[in-house]
Amino acid sequence: MSLQKNYLDVPGTTIFDAEQSRKGYHLNQFCMSLMKAENRERFKADERAYLDEWAMTEEQKQAVLARDLNRCIALGGNIYFLAKIGATDGKSFQQMAGSMTGMTEEEYRDMMIHGGRSVEGNRVVGEDGDAQAQHQPQGKAGHSAQKASA
Amino acid sequence: MSLQKNYLDVPGTTIFDAEQSRKGYHLNQFCMSLMKAENRERFKADERAYLDEWAMTEEQKQAVLARDLNRCIALGGNIYFLAKIGATDGKSFQQMAGSMTGMTEEEYRDMMIHGGRSVEGNRVVGEDGDAQAQHQPQGKAGHSAQKASA
Amino acid sequence: MAKITASVYTSHVPAIGAALDLGKSNEPYWQPVFKGYEFGKQWIKENPPDVIFLVYNDHATAFSLDMIPTFAIGTAAEFQPADEGWGPRPVPTVIGHPELAAHIAQSVIQDDFDLTIVNKMDVDHGLTVPLSLMFGQPPADDFRWPCPVIPFAVNVVQYPVPSGKRCFNLGKAIRKAVESFDQPLNVQIWGTGGMSHQLQGPRAGLINKEFDNAFLDRLIADPEGQASVPHIDYVREAGSEGIELVMWLIARGAMDDIDPAPLVAVAPDATKSVPANAHPVSVKHRFYHVPASNTAVGHLILENT
Amino acid sequence: MAKITASVYTSHVPAIGAALDLGKSNEPYWQPVFKGYEFGKQWIKENPPDVIFLVYNDHATAFSLDMIPTFAIGTAAEFQPADEGWGPRPVPTVIGHPELAAHIAQSVIQDDFDLTIVNKMDVDHGLTVPLSLMFGQPPADDFRWPCPVIPFAVNVVQYPVPSGKRCFNLGKAIRKAVESFDQPLNVQIWGTGGMSHQLQGPRAGLINKEFDNAFLDRLIADPEGQASVPHIDYVREAGSEGIELVMWLIARGAMDDIDPAPLVAVAPDATKSVPANAHPVSVKHRFYHVPASNTAVGHLILENT
């Protein structure tokens, strides 16, 4: 590839382009299969066995089992596909989105009620906004992590 | 519709446009099903029963049973879809195409070997070429038909 | 002759559908959202369309990674509400308008838009939530949407997605197509998706009121200018899913105040003469609210005059 | 940097595949057909491409009426020969080039071509017969095609199909895309289908040698002029399936002698200055024969100089 990817410097953001799509093909197609009620039942009955039916990497399978959506996205997953896992778990889009910030459900919901995350400091990698790498995880989880390392 | 259909005056020719496609949807989708060997077997075992599984009109089913490809096309069929019926019968594209002219296989094959059908008189409805309505069916079949009516 | 009389713009947040379907619309969290649609519900009763041309995006529902059409037009007789993983929404089947849809497909393909024609697809919240917002839940004893709908799906999931300029020009071609249909239909065109939101990664929850309101201002007053804004600006300023806003440009491009000639790239030093606008649009309603779940909700109704 | 070095054009008659697969290529009926490809088989051995960008049409194989993409690019790692009803052709799996395909998709979508990206599809005779004609049957102990192939399917089954001008411009955009790929690949672009033939109705069997040869002349010397010929001329003169020839214009538009600026509609009175051509193409081979089954067979090899 040599077409410019001018979207790599947005912090905490992965653009689902052809390269991500290729990486995540089987992961995302597994997610699509959860749109059928009988597949959701089979997945819930034995997650590992169901995942082993798909040509996913072991890393992708572990990320799904751990419900680590950030990891799933790094491995080629797309949020609209991954949402089918959340739906199977009975989770809302807000719970799924919040889980990627490290915040608790309440913390994330509060942030949204108060107008959502500000774009200030979150436009370009290297600024100091709350979505930048140095401030992860967010919320109380991050505070304790920062205390622990201090 | 009011976009001009400037292709209605070509003799012996049906353009597969959106309107034909809508008319022939179930007929053509039935044909697609014959791309699977097991469906070809089921169709051959009981054609009528297999056709009754599809939301086709009775007229379309009759045209398929009679292998009347001209009728199938008039009812919304497209030749690339209909070819799956011929394939199921073990027929070649040349046999299928020839069957729509009324010529015998030999007559049609001879016409092709000698350079195919001429475009002269066959460009516009109303001319006097061999594809015009007044000269159907073609070949010996047509000669006898013309004698009988004379 | 058919005619586009108005365009409607709205976010299509899935949680709004869930709130409606679970009877939560009177909760304090949701009340301000639904209040913003009261005008629209009354307006559309007084201005009932014969057909809605509904621009939306599929969210990995009808289209997996096996086939990703940039633009897909639904020409089928009907479309079922999809099971997105929570079970299908309890809303009516969407009835299509195969004749008009096929006519529009024919016209815009001849105008060099390379559509994919779709005769079988389920429709997800991107299409059904806007219908719910504008029509409410149809009564059990007459369980159907008030009019046929032509679904028009735009790829905004896998990059590259079509440019703002491409979307705006497509709107112009759709208007031309509608106006050449020989039945006297009152057609509305809806643009859905957006506004600012991001559903993924540590930046999830991004909202940008300034961007959203500037977008609304410019969509109304300078849509051609807005059409030239590159995707990276949407992503950076309005979140990775904020890119859905390009779909609003399709609906906007179909309005009467837009010069129907295709918008082409203009050299920076070219002098552009802006003709006085003989057909201004009328802003019937404008609404903005934060949040609905992860998303800013925007809503606009424009009428041709 | 990747580079398109040559373009190959050929009919893709299914009966040719059947003749090869059933060992009939030495029969008197078929000998003149295969003789016409002897030059090409030798030429491609001496000029082996790294990748073939193969423009063809699907014949109701991968695409039913459920989804009809105007332009579909195959970005998968491999593509299986389809069972078109007679069982799959006994030819190797087609290996794709996902990186280059995705790169081309990204580039031409950004140039306003609204592709459908396809990650799963079987390929029919439209794609495999040209490979068989140019490469022969791969030996049993090394049963594979000599290089990767990017399938590019054009809708020529349901009207409206893309115009000649649209196809020609797409060729230009493909060339630009290939030339911006950062690996030094030798790319060939193939245009397949045609020449005159009609498979349906009382006019089945139509052949028009004059039209076909004039098409070949003009494709070589005045492709821009040929690109402006309307579809109805192909249908009337070259049979309902003769319309497949528009696909040759995609390959032709990607050659070096073509002005890369998009071809736009020009007012009849506009004076057009034709620049002296600094990059003429070289005609390596030209072949024409009637019949193969229902069809006239045409074949052309053009090299960039």
Ligand SMILES: [Fe+3]
């Ligand atoms: Fe959306």
Ligand SMILES: [Fe+3]
């Ligand atoms: Fe073909």
